[in-house]
Structure formats: structure tokens, C-alpha cells
Amino acid sequence: MVKCAIGREREVAVCLMQKCIDRGPELQIRSAIALDHLKNFIYIEADKEAHVKEAIKGMRNIFTGKIMLVPIKEMTDVLSVESKAIDISRDTWVRLKIGTYKGDLAKVVDVDNVRQRATVKVIPRIDLQALSNKLEGREVPKKKAFTPPARFMNIDEARELHIRVERRRDPATGDYFEKIEGMMFKDGFLYKNVSLKSLSTQNVQPTFDELEKFRQPGETGDGDMSSLSTLFANRKKGHFMKGDRVIVVKGDLRNLKGWVEKVEEDTVHIKPNEKGLPKTLAISDKDLCKYFEPGNHVKVVSGATEGATGMVVSVEGHVVNLVSDTTKELIRVFADNVVESSEVTSGVTKIGDYELHDLVVLDDNSFGVIIRVESEAFQVLKGVPERPDVALARLREIKYKVDKKIFAKDRYKNTLSVKDVVKILDGPCRGKQGPVEHIYKGVLFIYDRHHLEHAGFICVKSESCMMVGGSRANGERNGNSFTSKFSHLRTPPRVPTSSMRPPRGGYGGHNNFGGRGGGRGHDALIGATVKIRLGHYKGCKGRVKDVKGSTVRIELESQMKVVAVDRSHISDNVNVTPSRETSRYGMGSETPMHPSRTPLHPYMTPMRDSGVTPYHDGMRTPMRDRAWNPYTPMSPPRDNWEDGNPGSWGTSPQYQPGSPPSRAYEAPTPGSGWTNTPSNNYNEAGTPRDSGSAYANAPSPYLPSTPGGQPPMTPSSAYLPGTPGGQPMTPGSGGLDMMSPVVGADSEGPWFLPDILVNVRRPGDDTTPGVIREVLPDGSSKIALGSSGNGDVVTALPNEIEVVPPRKLDKIKIMGGAHRGATGKLIGIDGTDGIVKVDDTLDVKILDMVSLAKLVQA
């Protein structure tokens, strides 16, 4: 492979050919290959590199510097790379790669292979204004960055702006076109002649909207089917799964239904429903399409409506109509994007602070109820009573949520409040009735289950309604009207309690209690007797009067007060599982997980559920034993857990050996992921365990995992905050060893050897020099007194003996280190070290003076 000038690969190859012709057998290269897609390089085939060098000498466009040998095995791939081109045929869906229509979906109308061009049909993006300006000679500001939106071409509009429109007959197809400025239009579409290179045919996945747009002018459903089938022919479909129901859509076996048995690269083996056919048929996946029976419950897994679940109503070829669980609307999706599932999702019901069915005020000061939550925006039913007005609002367009308790008066001057059932007397929705969900500025938002539009919400003026259930005027104070009026509410249990209350009197709270009925969704809490656990009112008991976001208003039993307390400060004696909420707001399949969120309660205070607290207390204790940095180990599981990742349970099982009570604690949490995983996760937990380095620098998530395999006593030690030094007590003591100094003389100290000069210090005596004659096993030594060892022999203990430091040029004996026992001559002293010439080996060594002793020849 040889480097050459970019863009000149072919030229170079041909020049080489020419050179070869001219020079004859001198040039010993065999061939030269220039690939279209490999820029800057060509391949030259020859026996020797020298031949290649010779051949390219003197050629302008080749660089002799870079010659690389390519093994023949790789060359086979190089030469076989070509056959990728798909022939573009009529009616294929393509996308334009360049120009103003870049990325736009287009349909091929005509292909000219000879000239490598094609005529495609695309939705025009014409800026008529700019066009007319140009024609009239006016200055057109260069608006390059601005792409006009895709809109069908309106000829009359063009004519109005005095743009010259000609009716032409295209010689090729015989159709009439409108020609404007050289561009051809028909039926509102722009017919563009482009080169084949500028079209991309692979992975063109038209979205439903795009296809709808194309279908609009005049095409019927048939056009849809045929266009869709070509669409699917080229699509990459890799998602047939075993057990899917499929239907054959092309070929002789069309309309045959079956089940997928096995999926291979391009073929799918299905088991057909019909008798008389072989057990399994192998069919190309291009000919198959997923099939659903009406009545199946399915979930959309890709596309714009991803995440929606619903029931199939009808199937039309590749398109499945289903009724969404959440919005009760008809959704049309491609069968490819749908899988059968029993999961019922409520979809996303909350973005930011705003939830489904909240009353919000928008930027332009209009208000409305959120009737649908989509992926990035909300559908808001505006508060315009005359006609239903739905607007799509982004999160940032919402100013705030309205939660005020406002009253309104109905036609007969009855006071209306939220949750009252009213009947509509006027207007298009006359005759409907339902509970009032919101009241704002004299406008009521009523929810009627039977009303099919706007998720059942009707917006109406309060004067156009009549309250169902009579008047409320003063009845509330007596509590009599409660039963009649609020029978549809869930307040019956509260009624008797409230009747007990009147003796207290003076409380506006009573009326409000019945009247308010609490915010939607908090009914379970309202009226419940609770104990305040934190705050100024800790220890007091009271009854919940109202719930507002995360604060709760409680009427204290002990005092004549209604106080506002944070929700997390209270615990109720009734363990209410807010399962109702979860079915609405939780992710469908994860409802059982809801109570399991409780362990996180201490870390995520404003939680909706009030049933938390029993767990709350019970849980704290094991936590304290286990981890003094409770936040660190918990955070990974919390994060992972939101994903529902079974791998995340790896952090929990390790608590098992360490603290049995914790195991019991963990049990309430869904064991679903848990039971399967312990084995896996032990492996995972195992790995950091095994590596010794985990001890020294354990990242905090692993901190809890290390004791997993340890004997139970270690967890306590391991959890001591920030005591890495403590950890080496565990078998990871290797680290310590490394830190400790070389096992050597220092730790043990020099031992005495015979024939060395020492000073003996007897208690009471002075120091006398002596020579060690013998070292006894217990450490003491026999010393002959006198500097040359001629005197008496005494026995002395090691602490009475002092080694005499040798001086320069002394004969010495080495007492410590590797050379212990060797003799030598001290040839120099350097601070605390001595430079010794060892006798036996004649090496010069530098040893600590402490390990040297003066040698005395016997």
C-alpha cells in the first residue's frame, strides 16, 4: 500500500500502466489497484519492495516515503468489497443528503441509471416571498440559515405574488407540471431531479407523520399499503422474537399467520397456523410482519408514542390501531414498534412539578387543566368555556400551578367547590354531569368519564351549571348535609368523627374538613389521626385537616390550634399504603416496588407516602450498625434501583453475613431481583474483595461489599469511618508489610558475635572493655575482660554490653545484615555509615555503623 496524492488514485494507477507499457519488463510490478473509497492510497502488487520503489521513482503523485506491506489474506477483503450498491428503484423511500431538503423524506419517481440521476418527489420548502422578491428585482437578504418549513405548494398563492407560473408538459412522463423558476410542481409536491449519489437509501425510517403527509393529496389507503410495503422491504428489521405472532405479507404465502420459532440472520422460522403445512417454515424476515389480534394488550416500544400501552382494536397491514390505556385515544403505530405485553402503564404523568390533571397558569396568563402529558410537553385544556381550546404547552411555558381552594356559585347561587357534582345546563356539553376538579376565575373544570374528548374534562362557566345534590348554604355546620352531599366522596368514615367534634366549636376547620375533602390524591391522609414526630409540635397528636403539597395542616388534639407541619414530620398510626396513587403515578410494573422505596425515606424526605414511618424507625437501627457513612453505600443502590437494574442488588446481599437483622429488613423489598442475583452479585462483590488493593483505596460503593466475604467480625471494623489503617488487620495485611521497612537489622538489633570488642557495664562498675568470647543461647555472652581479651571471663547480659564503635582502618566484624559474621576493614566513615571492605569477597560495602564492631583477634 502506497501513499499518493488525494483524489489522484485512479490517475496514478493509469500512469503506472502507461509506464509499464513504455518500460516493458524493466518495471517488475504486477498490478496497481485504486479503490474508490480509499483516499490517498493505492495498492501495488509486486514481488519485492524494491520493485515498487523502482516503479514509483520519478512519479509525481506518489510519495515514496510510505510503503506498507499488506498480507495477501487482507487483500482478498480489499478486492471483494464492492457489491454494496442497492439499485434504487421506483417508489422507494429515500432521504436527500444535501441541499435545502437535506434529511427530508422523498419518494423516487423515476430512475435514470445511465446518467445516475433520479427524479424524486418531496414536500416543497419554498419561500414564496423571497422568490417573488427576487423576480421583481428587489434585494433579497441572504437568508441562508433559514429553511422554509415544508408545506405543500399552493399555485394560486404563487400567482398572487406575481410569480410566473407555467404549465408545462414533461416529455418523459406526459404529465402536466407547473414550472416555477425551473422547479417542477405537481399536486403540491416538488419533483426534483437529483443525482443518485445524493440520496441515501439505507435505514430510511419514515415516521408516521411523514408518511401521512405524503399520503395527503388524494392518495387513498391503498397507496399507503404499497408505499409501506416498499418501505419495509428496505428496512432493517431485527426484532422478531421467539413467540411473536407474525403474518406473511409478501410472496405466495401471503396472509399466512404463525408463531416465530427461531430467528436467524435473515430468515425467520415460523410455525404456521394452518394444517397441512410443514411444522416450520423458513421465511425471509422481509416478508414477515408482526401481527396482533384485536383484543391483545400491547406496548409500544419505539417511535413517537413509545411507552404507551393499550389494546389493539384493529390491524391494517403494517399498521396497528390501538386504544391507549392512559388517554383512551386511538393510536396508530407500525406493527414493528409494538410488542405484546400485559403491562399497563400510566405513562408519564408528571414532568417537573406539574402532574396530570393539574390546574396551571401559563405564560400568557391563560389557565387550564393538563389533560395529557407527553414526552416533553403538556396538553392543556384552556379555561375558555365557549369552545374547547387545547393548547400544547412546554414545561417552561407554565408559570405556576394553582392549588387554591376557590369557591364559585352555580346558577342557583349554590356555593360550589371542588369535588361537588354538578350538571351542565348550557352549552355544547349540556346534560353532562360530573365532579368539579378545579375552579378558577369563575370557570369550572368538570371531569366526566363518559366524555370522550380531552380526557374527559369539560370547561364551563359556573353559572351554566347546577349543583346536583341540593343547596349547601348552612347545612355544613350541622353536619347533617354531609351524608347526603358527600356520599360520593370517601368521607363516610369521617362523618361520625366530625359529629363528635362540634363540641369543640369555633373551628372553621370542621366545615372545611367536610367541604374541602382534601386535595385530590391525599384523601387517605385527611381525617387520619397522626402523631407529629418532628418539629416544634413533636409528640402531639392531631387530625389531618388538609394537605397541600408537602405540608399538612393538622388540628392538634391538645391545643386549640391548627398547625402546618411538613409531611415528613408526621407518622400516622394507620398504615396506609397509598397504592392508589402508585397505580397512577408509579410505573406500572413497579408498583410492588413502591413500599420498597421506604428504605430511602430518610434520604429523600418529601415522599408522598405516609406509610413510611413504621419502616422508617425500624430501619434506622440496623443502618447504624452497618455503616457509619450511611449515605455512601446507599446511594449506589438507590440510583441503580431507579433503573430497576437487577445488578444493583449486588450491593444489598452483602449485608447478609454481616447483620442478620438486616436481612430480615431487606426482605420486604421486592425479592424479585434479589433472589436471582445473590449468586451473580457475589461474584461482582467478589472481585473487589479479591484484589488486595480494594482495601487500601476502597471506593466508597465498595466499602460495604468488602466485608461480604469476611468473617462477621470485620464489618464493624471495616466500617469505622476513615480508618484504612484499621483494615490491614484483615487479611489484607500485605499492604502493611510493604509499608514496614525492610526486615533487617534495625528491628531486631545487632546480635553479638564473638571476637568483638565491647564495653561491659556492670551495675556499680565502670565500663570495662572486653572481648566477647562466646555468645550464649539466651543472649548473654562470655566476655574476657581487657582490651585484648586477656582478662577474666565474665558473663554479661546483652543490656550490659555495649559494642565499641570501630574507627577508621580498624578491622571489623559485621554483626547485622546480609553479611553478618563476615570480617573486613573499615576504610572510611560517612556520617552514620561505615565503608567496609569485606575480607572474603573484597567487596566494598556501606553499612550502618551500628552493625559494625571492632574485631579483636584472639
Place this chain on the structure above:
Amino acid sequence: MVNQGGGGSVAVAQIPTSFGHELRACLRCRLVKTYDQFRESGCENCPFFQMEDDHERVVDCTTPNFTGLISVMDPTRSWAARWLRIGKFAPGCYTLAVSEALNPDLQNICEEEHVPYVPPKRV
């Protein structure tokens, strides 16, 4: 030595004189020349097509749709040429692959002449 410079015993095919859109490749032997060169001297490897006589033939037998270019100096001794099955053809410039297959009529001609024809591999 010098007469071997002409390609030896085998006549060397013409090499393309330009590189624009006129370049075409013979559908059977994949020889690459310009349209004009084909019109004048036909295809050296496939004389039976008689492109010199019939100018329409040039359009039928050749295509501008091809990928890659290989200049073969000595087809008998080139591994790449043999791999591409052009080892028996004259030295010259060939393409790695053409986009389309020969017409059935022309294929029949090939059969009559007992000339091997391999249609391009479709993926």
C-alpha cells in the same frame, strides 16, 4: 526486450485517456476505457461484441457504473488479476466490479462463442 515493451506476445489493451464521466467498463471482461475508445476499437477481450461497428452496442455492453480500478501489467503473474478472474485477459485497466449484468441477448452471444461470463455478485 524492446518488442516485449509492447506487451510481449499479448497486445496490451488501450488505457483510458481521461478520467471523467466518459469512462466505461465492459460488462463481460470489465475492461475500462472511454466511450470513444470503445467506439473506435471495441473491446480487446470481447471482439465478438463488435462495438466498432455498432455504436449502440457500446452503450449496451458497457456501463459507467463501476467501482474501483486495477491496472494489470501482467495478468498471468498477478495474484490480484487471477483473483478477479481477469488473469486470462490482456494487460490494461480493469474495474473490480460492475453494477449490472449483461443483457440476455448478449449473454447468448457469449455462450455461442464459448466465452465465459460471470454476472456480478449481488448482495
